[in-house]
Amino acid sequence: MKQKDTHYLERNGFIATLAPRKNDAHKGLFGSVAIIGGDNSMVGAVLLSARAALLSGAGRVYAALLSADAPSVDPLHPEIMFRSPADLTTLTQLDCVVIGPGLGQSPLAIELLAFWLAKSMPMLIDADALNLLARHPALVAICKKRHVGTVITPHAGEAARLLEVSNEDIQQNRVERALKLAGAFHVTCVLKGAGSIIGHFDGSYFVNTTGNVGLASGGTGDVLSGIIGSLMAQGLSGLESAKLGVFVHGAAADALVARGIGPIGLTASEVAHETRHILNQLSQKTE
8 A cells, every 4th residue: 555645634625525404404314323332331432422423413313322221311412312232233224333432342342343344334433342353353354344434543552452563653653553554454544643644545644733632531532433423424435524523623622722611621522512613614504
């Protein structure tokens, strides 16, 4: 795989990336996305991701939680529809699956990841699902056979486990390692961090120009996964969803800090809500 020229993600590159919404549109036109994860003590990861998907414009958002004490409704966003992991497998109207936030490492988590990897459906793999890939070669084999848009979103530690190298190696060779992951798994890889790198299996890569230290807090990665998954459900390719999602995620944090909200104490929930504003700024208004 030949490495291509560097491209930087800038605001003017995203004007009207999302098609203008017509006045007679309905929710079915904006896709359905499911977030799978939330084992015991990690339910919040799925809630953050699902809320971000909703605020990023998906027509329908489902949450499937592994926790034995899983809630049946999100009181802050009752628009999110809760399903058991088993019931979700029978749903016919999904356009994208996000798997990994708070997923855990249980046998059920492995079973669910294998099931969804084998489906011909756009997919985002994050967090614990990436750690399962690093530990189970059989899951990697299924992943490599996928022929639909797939995005992985590792931080440096997860990338190091996937490539069996040190964290220092990842940080010192971020572009090369993002591209190696993209090529090895035949995916779009978002290597998170300051100046996140989006690497594609065709050798192209992009460097983000937005974001700040306020994003170094719990849950912001879950929010990013929900944003990207929502964009994939709305019909953007994995690569375009990753580029736009990473950009608006960082731009939301920048806008909040510019208003004095952070960087100290900036929360993932605040980023999710601000993302909606950024996406509407970038989308052309229907006349």
